[in-house]
Amino acid sequence: xxxxxYANPVKFLRLSERVLxxxxxxxxxxxxxxxxxxxxxxxxxxxxxxxxxxxxxHVPAALMAINAWxxxxxxxxxxxxxxxxxxxxxxxxxxxVGVVMTxxxxxxxxxxxxxxxxxxxxxxxxxxxxxxxxxxxxxxxALWEAIEDSDTAADLTAVLCMVGSVFAVLSRYAVNFWNQGxxxxxxxxxxxxxxxxxxxxxxxxxxxxVGLGLLFFALTLYRTGTxxxxxxxxxxxxxxxxx
Amino acid sequence: MTLTVTNLTIIRGGLPVLADVSFVLETGxxxxxxxxxxxxxxxxxxxxxxxxxxxxxxxxxxxxxxxxAAHSDGLKAMLSVTENLSFWAEVFGQSDISHAxxxxxxxxxxxxxxxxxxxxxxxxxxLARLLVxxxxxxxxxxxxxxxxxxxVAMFAVAVESHLKSGGMALIATHIDLGIExxxxxxxxxxxxxxxxxxxxxVEAFL
Amino acid sequence: xxxxxxxxxxxxxxxxxxxxxxLAFFLIVIVMVPFAVGADTGLLSKIAPGVLWIxxxxxxxxxxxxxxxxxxxxxxxxxxxxAPLPLEAALSVKALAHWITTGLPLVIAAPVLGxxxxxxxxxxVWLVLSLLLGTPALSVIGTFGAALTVGIKRGGLLLxxxxxxxxxxxxxxxxxxxxxxxxxxxxxxxxxxxxxxSAATIALxxxxxxxxxxxxxx
Numbered sequence: 001x002x003x004x005x006y007a008n009p010v011k012f013l014r015l016s017e018r019v020l021x022x023x024x025x026x027x028x029x030x031x032x033x034x035x036x037x038x039x040x041x042x043x044x045x046x047x048x049x050x051x052x053x054x055x056x057x058h059v060p061a062a063l064m065a066i067n068a069w070x071x072x073x074x075x076x077x078x079x080x081x082x083x084x085x086x087x088x089x090x091x092x093x094x095x096x097v098g099v100v101m102t103x104x105x106x107x108x109x110x111x112x113x114x115x116x117x118x119x120x121x122x123x124x125x126x127x128x129x130x131x132x133x134x135x136x137x138x139x140x141x142a143l144w145e146a147i148e149d150s151d152t153a154a155d156l157t158a159v160l161c162m163v164g165s166v167f168a169v170l171s172r173y174a175v176n177f178w179n180q181g182x183x184x185x186x187x188x189x190x191x192x193x194x195x196x197x198x199x200x201x202x203x204x205x206x207x208x209x210v211g212l213g214l215l216f217f218a219l220t221l222y223r224t225g226t227x228x229x230x231x232x233x234x235x236x237x238x239x240x241x242x243x
Numbered sequence: 244m245t246l247t248v249t250n251l252t253i254i255r256g257g258l259p260v261l262a263d264v265s266f267v268l269e270t271g272x273x274x275x276x277x278x279x280x281x282x283x284x285x286x287x288x289x290x291x292x293x294x295x296x297x298x299x300x301x302x303x304x305x306x307x308x309x310x311x312a313a314h315s316d317g318l319k320a321m322l323s324v325t326e327n328l329s330f331w332a333e334v335f336g337q338s339d340i341s342h343a344x345x346x347x348x349x350x351x352x353x354x355x356x357x358x359x360x361x362x363x364x365x366x367x368x369x370l371a372r373l374l375v376x377x378x379x380x381x382x383x384x385x386x387x388x389x390x391x392x393x394x395v396a397m398f399a400v401a402v403e404s405h406l407k408s409g410g411m412a413l414i415a416t417h418i419d420l421g422i423e424x425x426x427x428x429x430x431x432x433x434x435x436x437x438x439x440x441x442x443x444x445v446e447a448f449l
Numbered sequence: 450x451x452x453x454x455x456x457x458x459x460x461x462x463x464x465x466x467x468x469x470x471x472l473a474f475f476l477i478v479i480v481m482v483p484f485a486v487g488a489d490t491g492l493l494s495k496i497a498p499g500v501l502w503i504x505x506x507x508x509x510x511x512x513x514x515x516x517x518x519x520x521x522x523x524x525x526x527x528x529x530x531x532a533p534l535p536l537e538a539a540l541s542v543k544a545l546a547h548w549i550t551t552g553l554p555l556v557i558a559a560p561v562l563g564x565x566x567x568x569x570x571x572x573x574v575w576l577v578l579s580l581l582l583g584t585p586a587l588s589v590i591g592t593f594g595a596a597l598t599v600g601i602k603r604g605g606l607l608l609x610x611x612x613x614x615x616x617x618x619x620x621x622x623x624x625x626x627x628x629x630x631x632x633x634x635x636x637x638x639x640x641x642x643x644x645x646x647s648a649a650t651i652a653l654x655x656x657x658x659x660x661x662x663x664x665x666x667x
Contacts, residue, residue, distance in 0.1 A: 009448050085447050135614040142610055146601050151257065151444045155664040156597055160611065163593065163657050167615045170646070174621040177642070228448065235441075235448035238258060242437045292531055295667045311531045315524030321463040322456070333452030334532045 007084035009228045016221050023221065027214035034060075034208030042200055054112045056205055060212035062105035065133060068098030068216060072140070073165050076158035086228065088154035091161065092144055093223035097216055099137040106130055125175045132171045136164045150231065244270045244304065246291075246380055246411060251300035252435065253283060253290045257444050259298055259435040261287055266428060268380075273402060273412040273425040282430055284415040285313070285384050291413065292382050298442050310335075310378035312386060316369030320358025324349055324368055327357050332375035343374035346401050347394075362389040370398055374405075381405065381412040387420070395420065450534065450542050457546030467515055471508040471551045472558055478504040479562045490567045497566035498576055498627035504562070505555045505580055506587060506620055512551045513591040513608055516543065517599045517662070526599075530666055536659040544585075544592040544655070552584030568631060575630020579643060583623035586647040589654045590615045596662040619646055 006012045038056030075091035078084060109127055110120045121127070143160055147153035246268040253261050260283035268274050276284050289295045291302050292311040318327050328340040344350050347367040352360065357368060366389050373381050381402070387395050399420045402412050406424050414420070440446055461468040482500050483493060520526045529539050559580055560573050568576065594612035598604035622643040629636040 083443070085444065132614060132617060135610075139611045139614060142607055143597070146598075146604065146607050149256070152600070152664055152667075156661055159657055159661050159664075160597060163615070163654075167618065170618040171614070171621075174618040174642075177639070178621050178625060232448040235445045238441065238445050239449065242258075242441075294527055294530060307533060309531055311528065313524060313527065315522070315527075317520075317523055317525035317528040319456075319460055319523070319525075321460055321465060326456075326459070330452050330456045331528070334529070334534060336533060 004082070004084070007082070007086050009086055009232065012086050013225055013228055016225050020218065020221060020225075023214060023218040027211060027218045029211075030207055031211030031215055034204050034206075034211045037204035038201075038208060042204060049115075051112060051115045052201075054108050055201070056208045058105060058108040058112060059205060060209040061101045061108065062130065063209060064212050064216045065098060065102040065105050065130065067213070068094050068101055068220075069133065069137070069161075069165070069168070071220075072098065072161050076161040079154055080158050080162075085154075085231070086224065088158065089227040089231070090220065090224045091158070092154075093227050094216075094220045095137060095141050095144070097219045097223065099134065099141065101212070101216065102130055102134045102137060106134065123179055125172075125179055128175045128179070129172045132175070133168060136168055140164065150234075244308075244379060244409075244411075246304045246308075246413070247302070248291065249301045249303075251287075251290065251302060252298040252439065253286050253295070254298045254442050255283060255286045257442055259439050259441060261430055261433040262435040262439045263300070264430065264433045265300075268411050268413060270379075270409050270411060271406050271424060273406055273414065273422055275420070275422075275425050275427045276413065276415040276430055277417070277427060278430040282434060284430060287430065288313075288382050288384050288413065288415055298440075305380065308378055309380045309382050310373045310376040311382045311384075312369060312373055313384040314388065316365065316372065318357045318365060318368060321356060323354050323356055324360070325353045327368060328371060328375055331372050335376040335378065337375050337377045340375050343371040346374055346404075347371040347397060363391060363394055366390055367394055367397070370401070374401065379410045381410065381414075383412065383414045383416075385415060385417075387416060387418055450538060453529075453534070453539060453542045454546050457543060458550055461546070461550040467512060468550050469554075471512045472554050474511055475504050475508040475555055475558060476562065478507060479565055482566070494567035494569055494631075497563060497568040498572060498631045499624045500566060501559055501562060501568070501576060502580070502583075502620060502624040502627060505559060505584065506616055508555055509551055509584065509587045509591060510609055510612060510616075512547065513595050513612065514605045516547055516592060516595040518595070518604075521599045521665075526662070526666060530663070536662060537655045540592055540596065540658045540662065541589075541651075541655045544588045544658075547592065548585050548588040552580075552588050556580040556584060569633075571633050572627065572631030575636050575640075576627045579623045579626040579630070579636075579640065582640065582643050582647055583619050586619045586643075586650045587616060589650045589658075590619070593654050593658040593661070596658040596665065599662065600665040619643065622646060 006015055035056055039053050042053065044050045044052070072091040072094050075087045075094070079088040079091065106127070109130070113122065114120050140157060140160060143157050144153055147156060248264060248266050251264045252259050253264070264287065266274060276287065278284055286295065288311070290297045291305060292309050293305065294311070317331075322330070325340065328343060332338060332340050344353055347370060349368060349371060352364060357365065360368065370386055387398060390398065395418065399422055402420070402422055403424070406412065479500065486492060486496070517526065530536060556577060559576055563573055563576060591612055594608050594615070597611060598608045601607060622639045626636045626639040626643055629639065
């Protein structure tokens with residue numbers, strides 16, 4: 001019994017059907033709890049007032065925007081190396097979810113920036129990097145849509161994802177070099193273990209992060225299931241056509 | 244030298260079209276492939292030439308030995324006949340193109356731009372390209388399209404002299420070329436039946 | 450390899466090859482700029498390095514469409530794939546031919562257009578140097594985009610959508626070097642980074658390009 005067994009589309013479908021109901025409940029409840037807690041039951045920040053509360057949606061969305069791309073990269077590599085169709089379809093399914101997360105991060109960032117920096121948009125390195133990430137997502141999705149043969153599309157988008165990842169990281173550093181920016185530093189540096197956020201803010205933030213993470217997972221799983229069913233329909237029609 | 248094709252199953256658009264194709268081609272032999280349109284002759288030739296992956300089976304002796312010619316000849320309208328030929332000769336590490344010009348009676352056209360040639364003349368130029376590759380195995384897909392009877396005879400002579408000098412040819416064609424050393428292989432019996440596995444990208448989802 | 454290079458250059462230069470189109474496009478874009486932003490020479494000289502870089506980049510992008518599509522349609526790519534030359538090498542050569550027929554003319558024309566944009570005197574050297582270092586990267590990255598979209602009918606718009614984000618790091622460092630040079634500041638850091646990007650893309654991108662082209666040919 002190995003993990004790769006679930007690379008079989010039918011087995012994967014069966015598993016995801018069993019897992020999904022539970023996952024939806026967990027994802028939606030933790031997102032709702034995290035956001036409500038953050039919005040209504042935390043004190044205002046001394047300097048930023050109540051505007052700080054947008055952090056409970058902004059930060060988790062930004063986190064998932066990057067993680068979604070990273071997941072697509074891993075899935076693409078698995079497809080290129082092991083040729084598991086589920087993997088390629090999972091990457092395809094994750095992209096629109098990732099693009100929505102990126103959009104949420106960008107829009108909430110703009111809404112937050114208006115009272116804080118006095119403008120909707122600044123060419124700050126972090127914001128700019130997310131805009132660039134958004135462009136990479138668009139290109140990736142457009143390439144999937146443009147190619148008819150599914151294996152060809154999977155191969156080409158997988159290579160694009162790899163090359164795109166390198167260039168996205170490169171752009172991140174280039175943008176940093178280009179403009180030092182206004183954006184505050186990261187609130188929860190993982191490496192040092194210290195954090196600049198007090199516990200009252202941190203707990204609901206953590207819950208919303210878990211919530212959006214689970215939501216991403218559930219949506220991607222669900223969409224992967226849809227992609228598998230579409231391919232299955234095609235495969236069944238192909239078999240019909242031969243008889 | 245031998246080209247061996249063993250139990251080759253080829254796919255078009257993810258579905259198998261011909262299954263378990265096997266044959267052996269020896270030095271000096273030609274094999275004519277026949278079969279109705281859409282049966283998969285082009286796909287078979289492309290697979291043997293290494294342009295397409297096969298589903299099953301093996302092609303041996305083809306590595307870096309094949310000169311492939313299909314419907315489109317890779318000719319550039321804005322280059323002259325000589326320039327087109329010399330380019331392909333150099334790509335394949337050859338230098339002499341005069342014998343190819345002679346074999347397909349292109350000497351008088353050598354300075355004309357390929358774009359100004361007639362369809363038949365273009366086809367002759369495309370076939371002359373085979374001679375400048377120096378490759379022993381010719382894999383030809385409908386080589387006589389738009390050729391008149393004289394040109395077809397010219398082509399048959401070229402193939403025969405290629406075979407005599409130790410070459411081989413694998414040709415998909417509908418007309419009788421009159422080549423002595425040629426065997427005929429009808430691919431119809433190889434049409435993939437319904438019990439042939441359909442390839443992982445379909446099979447995985449059933 | 451030399452044969453392929455000579456053939457591609459010859460094809461570009463002959464009638465219908467599109468040589469000079471990129472150059473004309475570059476000129477037109479630069480001419481349009483003052484009409485859009487106003488003819489204030491102070492403003493123009495301030496934005497000159499960036500506008501010239503954008504113009505060159507777009508002119509380069511414009512010609513990518515033809516880079517592989519024509520050879521794909523007439524079967525040349527199939528034949529090249531069966532030739533002894535590895536596809537990686539063939540694509541590197543095609544990128545080089547693209548640079549010689551598109552990138553290099555842009556580099557040479559840039560100073561002339563710099564005059565139109567009131568580029569400060571000390572900026573010329575840096576503009577030309579940064580374009581000279583940066584345009585090869587544009588050609589190699591563009592070849593990857595062309596290989597990716599070669600099988601798609603009317604893939605031109607998609608090609609731009611895919612290639613432009615990949616052009617960003619090159620543009621940022623290139624324009625920054627030209628900008629700093631024009632302002633009389635030290636431009637060596639962005640210049641070195643630009644050189645690094647060019648060197649890395651020239652070395653690595655042909656492998657990615659060949660991989661996707663093989664997928665598209667099958």
